[in-house]
Amino acid sequence: MSGNPLALILGIAGPTLTPWETAFLREADPFGFILFNRNVESPAQIQALTETLRALVGRPDAPILIDQEGGRVRRLGPPFWRAPPPAEVFGQLFARDPDKGLEATRLNARLIAHDLGALGIDTDCLPVLDVRHPGAHDIVGDRAFAEDPAVVTALGRAVIEGLQAGGVYPVIKHIPGHGRAQVDSHEHLPVVECSLEQMEAHDLPPFRALADAPFAMTAHIVFPAIDPDAPATLSARVVEEVIRGACGFDGLLMTDDLSMKALKGSMVERTRASFDAGCDLVLHCNGVASEMEAVVSAARPLDAAGTRRWDRARAGRLAPAPCDPAALLDRLGDLLAHG
Structure with a gap:
């Protein structure tokens, strides 16, 4: 494997690697991997899978991602793992008691990090x-903390702190904001008709305040006030002027899943357009072999700017702080029940 991986994060088809995936991923050498429900059976199985994936690319620190938000977006759940509440629950607690809302949000994220770390998911x-x-x-809906950007900012910071205390990298999403979308970007391309001034007042503040996060994920949304011709993921103008400019984000910028129906064109075209727009990393999730081959054929190695950002993220990663999960869970339950 080279010391400069392809700037890709790839999904796989099932709970174990097929012989084709093993050979393909070893040759492709992607930057990292992402896991979904289809990849999850048991703690021992996930531990073995994450070890296998990292061994394939010869990098013990190759990132392995998951969407473990809580509520309806989670990949881990009973009987082996806790099912965290959706973000809205913490926003509602914050509205009643800000201190308890912040504490509960931080505890919840720390417990998520504990679960992930035990599985090799970082x-x-x-x-x-x-x-x-x-x-x-409702694609965002209860996944959002609140309608107030100041509340979203405060609770977003608490999540970052909780994840980082457990040695887990956070990914802020979906930059520069998905909250105004009128359609689900998994199925259609949202077009958000608002001015840049409206975005700067309401949508961008959380991303600007938390721009020190190591990773961010783009939104597959067209913002005509900025670029009428391309969704944010594929827009050099949005990346340069809004994400890197107005928000000041200088971490690793990854696309949302390239296989989502919001995007048009072949996987080769989507991949090239993502890099040309200024994304550091391309995310492809569904594990479909033909699509993975196309994405890999169009991919580029992680460039100098991406390598600098990754080096900074690794240098800033904290070793997991000791914790008592049972005590944290009891305290979280008490805050949610009586806050």
């Missing part, structure tokens, strides 16, 4: 920093 696609908007599509 990156969680969390926190969701999308500000909820009345009347928008």
